[in-house]
Amino acid sequence: MSVEQEIAGNLSAVRENIAAAAMRAGSPADLVTLVAISKSQPDERIAAALAAGQLVFGENRVQEAQTHWSERRDTTAGLELHLVGPLQTNKVKEAVALFDVIQTVDRPKLAEHLARAFDGLGKARRCFVQVNTGEEAQKAGVSPAEADGFIAACRGLELPVEGLMCIPPADAPVAPHFALLRKIAERNGLAALSMGMSADYAVAAELGATYVRVGRGIFGERAPRV
Numbered sequence: 001m002s003v004e005q006e007i008a009g010n011l012s013a014v015r016e017n018i019a020a021a022a023m024r025a026g027s028p029a030d031l032v033t034l035v036a037i038s039k040s041q042p043d044e045r046i047a048a049a050l051a052a053g054q055l056v057f058g059e060n061r062v063q064e065a066q067t068h069w070s071e072r073r074d075t076t077a078g079l080e081l082h083l084v085g086p087l088q089t090n091k092v093k094e095a096v097a098l099f100d101v102i103q104t105v106d107r108p109k110l111a112e113h114l115a116r117a118f119d120g121l122g123k124a125r126r127c128f129v130q131v132n133t134g135e136e137a138q139k140a141g142v143s144p145a146e147a148d149g150f151i152a153a154c155r156g157l158e159l160p161v162e163g164l165m166c167i168p169p170a171d172a173p174v175a176p177h178f179a180l181l182r183k184i185a186e187r188n189g190l191a192a193l194s195m196g197m198s199a200d201y202a203v204a205a206e207l208g209a210t211y212v213r214v215g216r217g218i219f220g221e222r223a224p225r226v
């Protein structure tokens, strides 16, 4: 099987699983956007996903994303790039130049830098607030208790906050985390929910995800980082 066939097959399997999950939840399948996470992937696998019609991609590092996407950004109509990894304030300018969506707004200082960068760019980028639903010390995101206040602060800075994003703890059932994220979104009037990865995107889609972030399920295992 060629790389093109392999990735096209994976993509359609993932899309079918999402559609089935949405159906179980009684919601339209096109409510869920599949974000293909292309971090650590060789170029030919990214090209194969594009050839199979995938246009929404996510990356977790600004520099690697530039390598993958800077040129393609100008040549690929309809491309939409999401930043799903932590953003350092000294990379904000580069990030807003490249990405359409920043999913990892997680602290006041970053929110302030983003607001300034949007002013500089003359254009805002869509934002998600990352919530650390498991309150894990090593994980980014605002705690659930701080979320309402932080969302309000982001709105005060005129960041276009569309929704919330979470990465649940690795070794716990995910459903309570997805439900918590949804509850925080609902009480703040936010429609978008980015939750679910390769292992659990179908659960997430069933629990109201509007964006699922799938890497290995589309591209196969990642090469280890050097």
Ligand SMILES: *Cc1c(COP(=O)(O)O)cnc(C)c1O
Residues within 6 Å of the ligand: 037, 039, 060, 084, 085, 167, 197, 198, 199, 213, 214, 215, 216, 217
């Ligand atoms: C890597 C990554 C994903 C994709 O993980 P897979 O298990 O490969 O699907 C999703 N979200 C974030 C934030 C990631 O860093």
